[in-house]
Amino acid sequence: xxxxxxxxxxxxxxxxxxxxxxxxxxxxxxxxxxxxxxxxxxxxxxxxxxxxxxxxxxxxxxxxxxxxxxxxxxxxxxxxxxxxxxxxxxxxxxxxxxxxxxxxxxxxxxxxxxxxxxxxxxxxxxxxxxxxxxxxxxxxxxxxxxxxxxxxxxxxxxxxxxxxxxxxxxxxxxxxxxxxxxxxxxxxxxxxxxxxxxxxxxxxxxx
Amino acid sequence: xxxxxxxxxxxxxxxxxxxxxxxxxxxxxxxxxxxxxxxxxxxxxxxxxxxxxxxxxxxxxxxxxxxxxxxxxxxxxxxxxxxxxxxxxxxxxxxxxxxxxxxxxxxxxxxxxxxxxxxxxxxxxxxxxxxxxxxxxxxxxxxxxxxxxxxxxxxxxxxxxxxxxxxxxxxxxxxxxxxxxxxxxxxxxxxxxxxxxxxxxxxxxxx
DNA sequence: TGTTTGACTGACCGCCCGTTCAGTAGCCTG
DNA sequence: CAGGCTACTGAACGGGCGGTCAGTCAAACA
Numbered sequence: 378x379x380x381x382x383x384x385x386x387x388x389x390x391x392x393x394x395x396x397x398x399x400x401x402x403x404x405x406x407x408x409x410x411x412x413x414x415x416x417x418x419x420x421x422x423x424x425x426x427x428x429x430x431x432x433x434x435x436x437x438x439x440x441x442x443x444x445x446x447x448x449x450x451x452x453x454x455x456x457x458x459x460x461x462x463x464x465x466x467x468x469x470x471x472x473x474x475x476x477x478x479x480x481x482x483x484x485x486x487x488x489x490x491x492x493x494x495x496x497x498x499x500x501x502x503x504x505x506x507x508x509x510x511x512x513x514x515x516x517x518x519x520x521x522x523x524x525x526x527x528x529x530x531x532x533x534x535x536x537x538x539x540x541x542x543x544x545x546x547x548x549x550x551x552x553x554x555x556x557x558x559x560x561x562x563x564x565x566x567x568x569x570x571x572x573x574x575x576x577x578x579x580x581x582x583x584x
Numbered sequence: 585x586x587x588x589x590x591x592x593x594x595x596x597x598x599x600x601x602x603x604x605x606x607x608x609x610x611x612x613x614x615x616x617x618x619x620x621x622x623x624x625x626x627x628x629x630x631x632x633x634x635x636x637x638x639x640x641x642x643x644x645x646x647x648x649x650x651x652x653x654x655x656x657x658x659x660x661x662x663x664x665x666x667x668x669x670x671x672x673x674x675x676x677x678x679x680x681x682x683x684x685x686x687x688x689x690x691x692x693x694x695x696x697x698x699x700x701x702x703x704x705x706x707x708x709x710x711x712x713x714x715x716x717x718x719x720x721x722x723x724x725x726x727x728x729x730x731x732x733x734x735x736x737x738x739x740x741x742x743x744x745x746x747x748x749x750x751x752x753x754x755x756x757x758x759x760x761x762x763x764x765x766x767x768x769x770x771x772x773x774x775x776x777x778x779x780x781x782x783x784x785x786x787x788x789x790x791x
Numbered sequence: 792t793g794t795t796t797g798a799c800t801g802a803c804c805g806c807c808c809g810t811t812c813a814g815t816a817g818c819c820t821g
Numbered sequence: 822c823a824g825g826c827t828a829c830t831g832a833a834c835g836g837g838c839g840g841t842c843a844g845t846c847a848a849a850c851a
Contacts, residue, residue, distance in 0.1 A: 579786030
């Protein structure tokens with residue numbers, strides 16, 4: 378079979394990937410605001426100008442980098458949702474997928490913390506949306522719909538599913554943050570079970 | 585009784601308060617990064633230079649503003665913790681206090697979202713702490729200790745109390761964010777009950 | 792081997808924003 | 822009312838960073 382991509386395209390894709398990887402490393406180290414284009418270029422081993430051959434400006438670089446990683450996360454979670462599992466297992470699966478993803482992509486976590494929410498890259502644009510990043514919101518809505526179905530089936534109590542989804546997502550993000558900053562042991566199934574336990578059964582002692 | 589503060593001190597305190605209030609309003613409107621000293625000065629109705637009579641630099645202005653509001657929040661929560669209440673009521677009380685506080689101090693919420701966490705104002709300083717803001721951490725630890733006591737008394741299941749505390753705090757923050765951005769109705773006891781319900785009893789149907 | 796091409800470079804530009812400080816105006820004091 | 826003192830002002834400064842573009846050079850080509 379013919380190679381689908383020409384040599385040039387492969388090289389180009391490699392460049393783009395290196396630059397995006399460098400972007401994540403620098404942001405992970407310095408934080409979003411302190412990450413300069415110069416330092417990203419150095420980290421990627423290219424000149425500053427090169428970055429502007431592949432990205433319109435700093436904003437586009439960061440947005441594309443973020444979207445790329447977010448899509449991977451979304452795909453993994455969707456893979457769980459597409460399976461035909463009982464409600465409990467879906468929740469466990471989603472949590473496990475998220476934990477595993479951030480465990481493997483620590484560099485991305487900082488960027489995720491900064492961009493999922495309103496505050497975000499507002500400075501440059503006119504009017505920022507009051508809402509969060511599209512992919513974040515979509516994810517919350519998907520989780521909300523799983524919760525809603527469970528409510529309709531009578532498996533869980535009736536309550537606002539979207540708020541419950543946000544509660545679960547942000548609560549688990551906090552646990553991941555703690556996990557990632559405290560030590561280097563990978564977040565494993567035990568953490569997913571910890572969070573699932575709180576949500577599914579609460580903390581009250583079974584009597 | 586003599587006035588404890590001289591007239592000058594009162595005037596000075598008033599200035600400081602106006603500037604800090606303006607700071608919160610501007611950050612609430614534009615976000616941390618886009619909030620310039622000039623705009624804060626305009627909002628407060630003083631010249632840019634005046635701000636530097638009361639604060640060393642922009643960092644100190646923001647830090648003092650943040651700390652002031654954080655202390656109020658901390659005090660309210662401590663007031664709940666100091667009461668001799670059953671575990672359930674303490675949790676409910678803490679959540680209600682937090683909800684009420686942010687409902688009354690919407691302007692502060694953006695600042696809170698930005699500064700409680702690592703990312704924070706790192707750019708300027710050499711090595712930022714890997715941990716969160718001191719008052720945030722203290723609050724998490726206090727909640728953790730309440731949870732720990734409840735575990736020791738056998739009221740709730742055994743698990744890592746600090747992580748559970750973080751889960752509750754961030755989960756509830758997410759719900760508050762949703763509440764504050766979606767409409768203008770004040771977050772009331774129903775929201776506190778919503779969150780308390782998830783934590784205390786989980787979402788599973790009682791059977 | 793001479794020529795062309797375009798990916799890559801990095802010095803430079805201009806803007807923005809935090810910070811400064813000489814100047815001003817209002818107020819107390821004698 | 823003169824003189825000085827202090828709180829306040831805002832134009833100007835300087836540093837930093839995103840973005841540009843004239844120049845370089847290695848590879849492809851003839």
